Amino acid sequence: GAVVSQHPSRVICKSGTSVKIECRSLDFQATTMFWYRQFPKKSLMLMATSNEGSKATYEQGVEKDKFLINHASLTLSTLTVTSAHPEDSSFYICSARGGVGENQPQHFGDGTRLSIL
Amino acid sequence: SQQGEEDPQALSIQEGENATMNCSYKTSINNLQWYRQNSGRGLVHLILIRSNEREKHSGRLRVTLDTSKKSSSLLITASRAADTASYFCARNNDMRFGAGTRLTVKP
Numbered sequence: 001g002a003v004v005s006q007h008p009s010r011v012i013c014k015s016g017t018s019v020k021i022e023c024r025s026l027d028f029q030a031t032t033m034f035w036y037r038q039f040p041k042k043s044l045m046l047m048a049t050s051n052e053g054s055k056a057t058y059e060q061g062v063e064k065d066k067f068l069i070n071h072a073s074l075t076l077s078t079l080t081v082t083s084a085h086p087e088d089s090s091f092y093i094c095s096a097r098g099g100v101g102e103n104q105p106q107h108f109g110d111g112t113r114l115s116i117l
Numbered sequence: 118s119q120q121g122e123e124d125p126q127a128l129s130i131q132e133g134e135n136a137t138m139n140c141s142y143k144t145s146i147n148n149l150q151w152y153r154q155n156s157g158r159g160l161v162h163l164i165l166i167r168s169n170e171r172e173k174h175s176g177r178l179r180v181t182l183d184t185s186k187k188s189s190s191l192l193i194t195a196s197r198a199a200d201t202a203s204y205f206c207a208r209n210n211d212m213r214f215g216a217g218t219r220l221t222v223k224p
Contacts, residue, residue: 004159006159034212036214041219042216043205043214043215043216043217044160044205044214046211046212046213046214049212091157093159093160095159095160095212103147103148103165103167103209104209105150105162105165106150106152106160106162106207106209106212107162108152108159108160108161108162109159110158110159111157111158111159113157
């Protein structure tokens, strides 16, 4: 089946650091990728939708200058948490959808646990 | 706002019993998808049901869809301890998730 690789799986860093998370579709071309944030025992909150070659569409309340998304190729999207602070600590998950149209399942990465000290 | 509200929020059953989880949504759909998440992991796609379908099966999983009531249900038959996880539904239109149902299957 389709595989999405998310890296790194865990990051611990100091406040003020910028952290980049990569999301790769390994065996399909992902025209659309989604970035989510999840708090403990809570649901996934959609942060932004990115389409290859165009600017990401951010959800209301998500700071685009804080969470930079780049979807430069059909197999790679990156999320950069800039100048991270302890409140940015969370579980970040990406997903990718290949093919044309909305009747394609989403394939998820295994998530990145970000801890800001 | 997030779409797709699951209920119950938590469900605890004995191994071998059936588990039923429900999902309600507010606006129209092209299709609805069910996912499973083990603690601290990503989501695994279970079943996609299209808006013109009423029922779909995959192994021990059975999904129904009632577009008139804007609701769907996921039935897991003969549950196993390994089915313990959180289950979410999402509209494929916007891929927003509800709070999910945390299923615990006791051995």
